[in-house]
Amino acid sequence: xxxxxxxxxxxxxxxxxxxxxxxxxxxxxxxxxxxxxxxxxxxxxxxxxxxxxxxxxxxxxxxxxxxxxxxxxxxxxxxxxxxxxxxxxxxxxxxxxxxxxxxxxxxxxxxxxxxxxxxxxxxxxxxxxxxxxxxxxxxxxxxxxxxxxxxxxxxxxxxxxxxxxxxxxxxxxxxxxxxxxxxxxxxxxxxxxxxxxxxxxxxxxxxxxxxxxxxxxxxxxxxxxxxxxxxxxxxxxxxxxxxxxxxxxxxxxxxxxxxxxxxxxxxxxxxxxxxxxxxxxxxxxxxxxxxxxxxxxxxxxxxxxxxxxxxxxx
Amino acid sequence: xxxxxxxxxxxxxxxxxxxxxxxxxxxxxxxxxxxxxxxxxxxxxxxxxxxxxxxxxxxxxxxxxxxxxxxxxxxxxxxxxxxxxxxxxxxxxxxxxxxxxxxxxxxxxxxxxxxxxxxxxxxxxxxxxxxxxxxxxxxxxxxxxxxxxxxxxxxxxxxxxxxxxxxxxxxxxxxxxxxxxxxxxxxxxxxxxxxxxxxxxxxxxxxxxxxxxxxxxxxxxxxxxxxxxxxxxxxxxxxxxxxxxxxxxxxxxxxxxxxxxxxxxxxxxxxxxxxxxxxxxxxxxxxxxxxxxxxxxxxxxxxxxxxxxxxxxxxxxxxxxxxxxxxxxxxxxxxxxxxxxxxxxxxxxxxxxxxxxxxxxxxxxxxxxxxxxxxxxxxxxxxxxxxxxxxxxxxxxxxxxxxxxxxxxxxxxxxxxxxxxxxxxxxxxxxxxxxxxxxxxxxxxxxxxxxxxxxxxxxxxxxxxxxxxxxxxxxxxxxxxxxxxxxxxxxxxxxxxxxxxxxxx
Numbered sequence: 001x002x003x004x005x006x007x008x009x010x011x012x013x014x015x016x017x018x019x020x021x022x023x024x025x026x027x028x029x030x031x032x033x034x035x036x037x038x039x040x041x042x043x044x045x046x047x048x049x050x051x052x053x054x055x056x057x058x059x060x061x062x063x064x065x066x067x068x069x070x071x072x073x074x075x076x077x078x079x080x081x082x083x084x085x086x087x088x089x090x091x092x093x094x095x096x097x098x099x100x101x102x103x104x105x106x107x108x109x110x111x112x113x114x115x116x117x118x119x120x121x122x123x124x125x126x127x128x129x130x131x132x133x134x135x136x137x138x139x140x141x142x143x144x145x146x147x148x149x150x151x152x153x154x155x156x157x158x159x160x161x162x163x164x165x166x167x168x169x170x171x172x173x174x175x176x177x178x179x180x181x182x183x184x185x186x187x188x189x190x191x192x193x194x195x196x197x198x199x200x201x202x203x204x205x206x207x208x209x210x211x212x213x214x215x216x217x218x219x220x221x222x223x224x225x226x227x228x229x230x231x232x233x234x235x236x237x238x239x240x241x242x243x244x245x246x247x248x249x250x251x252x253x254x255x256x257x258x259x260x261x262x263x264x265x266x267x268x269x270x271x272x273x274x275x276x277x278x279x280x281x282x283x284x285x286x287x288x289x290x291x292x293x294x295x296x297x298x299x300x301x302x303x304x305x306x307x308x309x310x311x312x313x314x
Numbered sequence: 315x316x317x318x319x320x321x322x323x324x325x326x327x328x329x330x331x332x333x334x335x336x337x338x339x340x341x342x343x344x345x346x347x348x349x350x351x352x353x354x355x356x357x358x359x360x361x362x363x364x365x366x367x368x369x370x371x372x373x374x375x376x377x378x379x380x381x382x383x384x385x386x387x388x389x390x391x392x393x394x395x396x397x398x399x400x401x402x403x404x405x406x407x408x409x410x411x412x413x414x415x416x417x418x419x420x421x422x423x424x425x426x427x428x429x430x431x432x433x434x435x436x437x438x439x440x441x442x443x444x445x446x447x448x449x450x451x452x453x454x455x456x457x458x459x460x461x462x463x464x465x466x467x468x469x470x471x472x473x474x475x476x477x478x479x480x481x482x483x484x485x486x487x488x489x490x491x492x493x494x495x496x497x498x499x500x501x502x503x504x505x506x507x508x509x510x511x512x513x514x515x516x517x518x519x520x521x522x523x524x525x526x527x528x529x530x531x532x533x534x535x536x537x538x539x540x541x542x543x544x545x546x547x548x549x550x551x552x553x554x555x556x557x558x559x560x561x562x563x564x565x566x567x568x569x570x571x572x573x574x575x576x577x578x579x580x581x582x583x584x585x586x587x588x589x590x591x592x593x594x595x596x597x598x599x600x601x602x603x604x605x606x607x608x609x610x611x612x613x614x615x616x617x618x619x620x621x622x623x624x625x626x627x628x629x630x631x632x633x634x635x636x637x638x639x640x641x642x643x644x645x646x647x648x649x650x651x652x653x654x655x656x657x658x659x660x661x662x663x664x665x666x667x668x669x670x671x672x673x674x675x676x677x678x679x680x681x682x683x684x685x686x687x688x689x690x691x692x693x694x695x696x697x698x699x700x701x702x703x704x705x706x707x708x709x710x711x712x713x714x715x716x717x718x719x720x721x722x723x724x725x726x727x728x729x730x731x732x733x734x735x736x737x738x739x740x741x742x743x744x745x746x747x748x749x750x751x752x753x754x755x756x757x758x759x760x761x762x763x764x765x766x767x768x769x770x771x772x773x774x775x776x777x778x779x780x781x782x783x784x785x786x787x788x789x790x791x792x793x794x795x796x797x798x799x800x801x802x803x804x805x806x807x808x809x810x811x812x813x814x815x816x817x818x819x
Contacts, residue, residue, distance in 0.1 A: 059817075062467045063490045077813065082806060148632030149643060172579070172634030174797075260580045261634045262791035263784060278463045279782040280489055281817075 055276075055286035062280035074287035084288060087266040091292075094178065094267060095246045098185040102242060105186065106193025113194065114201045124198075131191040139255035142184045146170035146256070174264040177257050181265060184252050189242055196238035200231030232310055240303045244296055268292055410503050412717055416710040419451035424480025424697065425459040428642075428658035429732050436728030444717060450710050459483070459582070459638070463782065466490065469702065477705040478714065480530065483582050483695035485767075485778030487519050487526035494526040495701040500712045501525040504719050509739035514764045517773045519698050527698040528715045531725075531733035533656045534694045534760045535586050537681035539563070543572050543651040554681045557591060557620060560652065564628025567651035574628045574652035575644045577636040578621075578791050580784040582695060584636070585767070587654045588790050589693040592617050593769060594686025599780060599811060604771025607811045609789070610804050613688075618793045618800050625794040634795065648674055654684075656695070657754070661730050680756055683763045692763040697733075734760065776818035785810045 054060075056074055060067030078084040113124055130138060145153050154167030170180045204227055212222045228235070250269035253259060259266035259274060266274070268288055276285015422441065427433045438454050445452030457465060459482040466486060469475030470493050479486060487494060501519070505511070511529055519527035537554045544552060547566035554560055564574035577584035592598065597613035600606055625633070636644075642659040644650040648670075653659060663675045683692035701711045718725075722740045726733055731747040731754055743749060743758040768777030780786070789807035792798040798806065 062470050063492060065471065081809075081813065083810065146635075148635045149640065149647060149649070166630075166632075169631045169634060172631050172636075173795075177635070257635070258580060260784075260791075261578075261795075262788045262797070263580070273464075274783070277467045279779045280467060281779070 052286045052290060055282045056290050058283050060282040060286075062277070062282055065282065067283055070283070074283045075291075077284065078287050078291070083263055083266065083271065086264065087268050087271040087288070088291070090178065090265060091247060091267040091269075094181060094185065095243060098182055098189065098246050099239070099243055101182070101186045102189045102193045103239070106190045107197050109190065109194040110197035110201060113198055127191050127194060129191075130188050131195075135188065135251045136255060138188060139184060139252050142180070142187075143171070143256055146180050148172055171257055172261055174261060177261060177265045181252055181256055184256065185246060185249070188252070189246065192242065193238060196234060197231070200234040201227065203234075204230050229310075233307055236303050236307045236310075240300060243299060247296060248292060409499060410713055410716040410720075412713075412720070414713060415447075415449045416707065416713070417449055418707045418710065419453065420445070420478070420707050420710050420714060421453045421455070421476040422478040422480065422699075422714075423455040423457065423465065423476040424699070425462060425482040426456040427729070427732075428656070429661055429729050432725070432729040432732070436725060440718070440724075441714075444714060448710065448713065450707070450714075452714070473704050475702065477707055477711045478699050478701055480697055480699045481527070482697050483586070485518070485773060485775070485781070486698060486700050487521050488773060488775050488778055490700070491521045491526055493703050495703055495705065495708055495711075496524040496526065497528050497701060497712060497715070498523075498525045500528055500716050503716055504528070507720060508722070508737045511736040512738055512741070512761050512764060514694070514696070514766050515736035517766045517768070518696060527700045528719060529736040530697040530699055530719065531729075531735060532694040532696040532764060533732060534734055534757065534764070535583075535590060535654050535656060535683060535692055536757060536760070537652060537684060538645060538655055538657070538659055538678055539652040539681060540567075540572065540650075540677050541679045542677040543567050543570065546570060553679070554652070555685060557594060557684045557686050560684060561620070561624055561628060564624060564652060568628050568630070572649065572651040573630050574624075575633050575636075575641055575650045576624075576629070576654045577638075577641060578625060578629075578633045578787070578794055579636050580787045580791075581636060581638045581640075583638050583641060583655065584787045584790075585781055585784070586693040586695060588621070588786050589767065589769075590654075590683060590691060591621065591686065592786070593691035593693070593765060594684065594688060595620070596686075596688035598770060599777070599786065600768070600771050600815070602770050604768050604774050604777060605815060607808055607815055609808050609811060614804060615800055618790065618803065621790050622794045622796075634791065645678070646671075646674075657730070657732055657757070661732070680753055682756060682760060690763045691765055691769075692760070693767060693769075694734075694764050696766070731757070774818065776815045779814045779818070780811055783810065783814065785814070 055067070057069060057071060058067035059070050059073075109127065113120065113127070117123075145151060148169060148171065151167060151170065153170070154163065157163035157167050158165045168176045170176050208226060208230070209222060212226050217225070248269055250267070250273060253265060253267050253270045254273065257265045259270045268291060272285045272289035274285075275281050275288060279285075427437075433456055441452045441454050444450075455476065462480075462482055463484055465475075466479055466481065466484075466489075469479065470490055473493075502525075514532060515529035519525050519529050537560070539554055541552075544563065547563070547570045549563045549566055551559060551563075554563060560574065567574055576587050592614070595613050595617045597611055597617045598608050601608045632644075633640075641650070641653040641655050642662060645653050645655075645659050646663050646666075657680065660675060660678050660680070663671050663678065666672075683690055699715055701708055701715070705711055722735055722737065723746050726735065726740075726745075727747055731745075734757075735741055738761070741758075741761045743755075745758055748754045748757050766773045767781050768774055771777070785807055788810070789803050792806065793800055793803035797803075
């Protein structure tokens with residue numbers, strides 16, 4: 001073997017291990033390494049998605065999962081239903097309002113955390129807590145804070161003369177209920193925005209900021225013309241994630257209000273769950289949940305397209 | 315290069331080698347998981363030890379696969395095969411010989427009782443003892459009642475889970491008829507032993523000619539009112555018999571700072587309370603056939619007007635966001651002068667040994683369901699048990715349910731009179747527990763007022779879906795709070811109901 005290898009000028013180690021050499025090829029090893037991720041996506045994302053597509057065009061129920069094909073009947077029913085229209089409106093309202101607040105407050109927080117002050121590291125660690133604790137725990141804690149009888153928020157507000165007794169009916173009146181959901185959403189999502197913006201801020205070379213200052217640019221000029229363009233890729237990706245998470249969020253709504261009072265705070269995700277699982281109408285639930293898909297796909301493509309154009313300088 | 319030609323010792327672990335090793339390890343793990351995945355990891359429960367309600371979700375998740383199903387030895391009897399549906403065994407009490415033994419395991423899931431002592435001091439221990447006697451590993455899981463629908467849907471979708479499923483105020487047998495074992499033999503044996511049920515039991519559990527569920531108990535909605543507040547505000551009648559009495563008392567009580575309260579939100583309590591009011595005024599969701607939506611009627615307008623008056627004159631806005639436990643808390647806080655609820659609310663106050671609670675309990679009295687112009691009608695909550703068709707221990711499950719319901723008094727005592735019997739015989743006064751305390755004696759005879767969702771028609775799939783979709787509670791909320799006119803609120807409810815009933819056919 002050694003003589004043969006020497007004759008052919010092949011390294012001995014390679015000649016002795018042709019099987020292992022095969023696996024050293026990028027075309028083989030690369031695909032092997034991404035196979036688990038692909039299988040995961042196929043099994044837990046693609047398959048349920050395709051199943052939901054089937055359910056949405058069938059009259060499947062939990063008791064009769066092999067439903068019959070009914071075409072677009074479920075979608076037609078949804079569009080004609082006031083409950084669906086209200087859920088759609090709430091979904092957009094909560095997402096847009098929530099994202100605006102998260103962007104504004106998260107950016108302010110990031111700018112503050114970018115400064116040097118004593119205890120900055122501790123403050124940064126504290127800020128991340130709302131994002132890191134399980135959403136169910138946070139929502140249940142807020143539910144108690146908004147409770148109609150035992151609300152600590154109302155108790156404090158009334159005792160500090162910030163609100164008239166008994167205080168807002170946080171979860172019982174529609175507008176206050178929507179506000180409550182937004183508050184919990186923003187409380188939870190703001191740290192994510194802050195951390196992303198902070199990461200973007202710290203990645204900007206200080207010389208560029210200093211040069212802008214020397215040129216006489218005030219804060220807003222520096223922000224608009226220097227910082228945001230540099231951070232844009234990071235901001236766009238963060239915003240894309242945040243919008244998708246908020247748009248599809250069901251947990252906060254379900255745990256705070258269960259879509260009430262009177263189904264007036266339903267969002268598409270919670271309505272799909274109530275119809276598809278609680279009421280066993282799988283077909284209708286799937287149809288409602290799939291309304292999110294084209295909207296989110298369009299949003300994602302738009303974000304990525306804008307980002308690509310920026311990168312190409314178009 | 316020279317080292318490679320001479321075949322010298324390999325270098326220290328480099329990046330490429332690390333990646334190859336990691337890939338091989340991952341592949342080995344996946345193969346090992348696939349190869350050893352036939353047997354569920356959960357070990358058989360050694361006993362049906364009581365589980366605190368707080369741990370129920372974790373234990374429910376752990377029991378998603380039948381406990382010990384892979385490790386159970388084949389049963390000596392034919393219990394390994396699910397019973398063929400549609401073919402009830404001979405209905406004979408002899409078929410349920412309480413001395414029979416089985417093998418394998420049995421898992422049950424049901425709600426966390428609002429009288430915790432029933433679970434912790436009676437049912438779980440009884441199940442454990444039953445398992446020891448019949449040589450079956452019995453495991454009982456308790457979850458919050460609001461989680462039961464999703465749980466049952468998950469078990470049906472997966473065609474695996476517990477052997478016995480206990481529904482609370484949900485139409486399990488109707489919704490999952492094809493996935494439930496025919497338990498006519500169990501029910502007929504129980505009827506032979508204990509006598510007939512009230513009609514509600516058949517409405518809930520019998521689908522076509524087969525019983526798909528075994529009735530366990532129902533939970534009546536009663537007036538729990540503060541006698542001291544009555545005296546204080548000068549409500550001289552001293553008791554609440556009609557909905558008009560409630561409005562009069564509630565108006566005075568609110569003016570005195572202790573309003574009345576009943577959920578105007580999408581809760582099980584709200585569903586039953588507003589149905590009770592509707593039926594008492596002759597207003598219904600459907601006609602007698604249970605197929606035609608009949609919400610738009612003069613009686614419904616009358617009921618909605620009443621509800622609006624009750625909300626504005628006698629209640630406070632906090633009822634708009636109530637959960638099922640909120641009215642219990644309301645009464646317990648001393649703030650509420652009346653709630654419409656089962657007796658769990660007062661039992662939990664009695665269990666609190668503080669002086670304040672004892673004083674409060676003394677002042678709370680109980681009244682029968684309220685009557686309206688069209689009589690005294692009440693929508694209760696209920697518990698019924700079904701056996702999933704994929705259960706590997708159907709015979710043991712049937713014996714369990716038979717033995718559980720064969721005796722009435724121990725369970726009734728353990729529930730402190732909460733679990734009202736479907737059996738007519740056990741409803742006859744003097745009933746244990748209730749007849750022993752004048753305060754609770756008034757509950758006797760309440761079975762005459764009981765109807766289930768769907769009344770006056772049958773308890774259909776559509777009736778249960780209308781329950782789950784909050785058609786009635788949304789309508790009451792929309793009008794009572796002034797969001798909509800009465801016509802708009804009814805029109806919206808009719809549209810929502812028709813969407814359900816038209817689909818059901």
